[in-house]
Amino acid sequence: MTDFEYSNGELYAEQVPLARIAEQVGTPVYVYSAEAFRRRARDFRDGVAQAGRVHLAFAIKANPNLAVLRLLANEGYGADVVSGGEMARALAAGMAAKDIVFSGVGKTRAELATGLDKGIGQFNLELEEEGVVLAEIARSKGLVAPATLRVNPDVDAGTHAKISTGKAENKFGLPIDQAPDIFDRLAPLGGLNLRGVAVHIGSQLKSLDPLEKAFVRVGELVAELRGRGHTITHVDLGGGLGVRYQDGDVPPTAQEFGAMVARVTQGWDVELMFEPGRVISANAGLLVTEVLWVKPGVTNPWVVVDAAMNDLARVALYDAHHDISSVKPSGERIVANVCGPVCESSDVFAKDREIDAVKGGDLIVLHSAGAYGATMASTYNSRPLVPEVLVSGDRHAIVAGRIAAETIMDEEQVPDWL
Ligand SMILES: *Cc1c(COP(=O)(O)O)cnc(C)c1O
Secondary structure (H helix, E strand, O other): OOOOEOOOEEEEEEEEEEEHHHHHHOOEEEEEEEHHHHHHHHHHHHHHHOOOEEEEEEOOOOOOOOOHHHHHHOOOOEEHHHHHHHHHHHOOOOOOOHHHEOOOOOOHHHHHHHHHHHOOOEEEOOOHHHHHHHHHHHOHHHHHHHHEEEOOOOOOOOOHHHOOOOOOOOOEEOOOOOOOOOHHOOOOOOOOEEEEEEEOOOOOOOOOOHHHHHHHHHHHHHHHHHHHHOOOOOEOOOOOOOOOOOOOOOOOHHHHHHHHHHHHHHOOOOEEEEEHHHHHEEEHHHEEEEEEEEOOOOOEEEEEEEOOOOOHHHHHHOOOOOOEEEEEOOOEEEEEEEEEOOOOOOOOOEEEEEEEOOOOOEEEEEEOOOOOOOOOOOHHOOOOOOOOEEOOOOEEEEEEEEEEEEHHHHOOOOOOOO
16 A cells, blocks of 8 residues: 555555554644655656756755655755755755755855855856855855856746746746846856756646746757857756646646656756656645534534644645545535634635535545645644654654644743833
8 A cells, every 4th residue: 555545444644544643643743655755756757867867856845854855865866945944954864965956036145155165066046146146155265156047937837826936027037038148247257167057937837838938948048058158067947847636637747747858958968957846745745634623604514623724824825725535434425614723714725615524523634735734834823833744654753743832932032121
């Protein structure tokens, strides 16, 4: 048995019943399948292998848990990081500094300096001034910073507006038509090894078309840069591949993606870099929660669960859909709304959804929660930080403990002048 399947009427993570985990760890709790991570990591690697020489950098903002990162490091993945904190995690998980790519629109000078000290493999620059500053810091340390320019190809990713990054009006990357001149000015700077370009147009992309359009533009840019005498050895094609969240979602497979990349990048003669996040992790995890109450509603009942928008923000943030099912379904179905206890009207996981019939004390799961789930959790409403459990075969381990509201309160002080 792999991933999350029913056996004898109850839902398992690999060979471990979810009810057992809920009993031992309490709810809400994220549960991950190691095998699911591994299979998707290998799938993606096999898909892009069609394109030749590749570097894989898991976008760790999707799931930064140390155990998850260790597992992916064992699968040959480095990391795409967007903050000093993520850099520290990737290193702590055992990823080699040279396998880490530092992305992000607002890296601080301190983060750039730390990245240089640690020997980070590549800095993806978001603006010309960042390149100038990085070169300065590197020179002052007697180092050379490997870097690319992240360009904004002005392509509509066709995804939710809040996860689109590749349109001209988005804050990410520099305008692709300005890239050659900026490259001309940055490339000669001592302390900088400006070796290529990077692109990332958005997340949960359900079609390969916008990706292909962006990659074609990047290919034209590479040719133009070479025409100007620049040496281009690396092209970072970002992440963004979509996943299945519900019936009817048919995202491109890793094989289809890899075939498109191989076709578009033929003859580029560079090391291709990828930053997959969601495609590796979304369907490797779910959120287990207990039904607290079934509260009568005007049309449909409210199933009030002990997980909330602070534990899984995607629904409130992106109107995302997560499939919902019972850990031990009775066979009966109802139409209901599913919500958390947080005092916000957006703390609703599903409206007018047909789900397994439930009563107080039952366990349900929100599927496809392995990406942008626990990592976005907060303590809003002074709720504890949600724990995470990793399952492998018949074993499981708490890989992030529940951080109590009291622990967070310990960091607060009431000044003595009050
Ligand atoms: C978020 C992000 C990714 C990962 O996106 P997914 O959709 O999870 O694959 C990759 N690269 C950059 C620069 C990002 O910001």
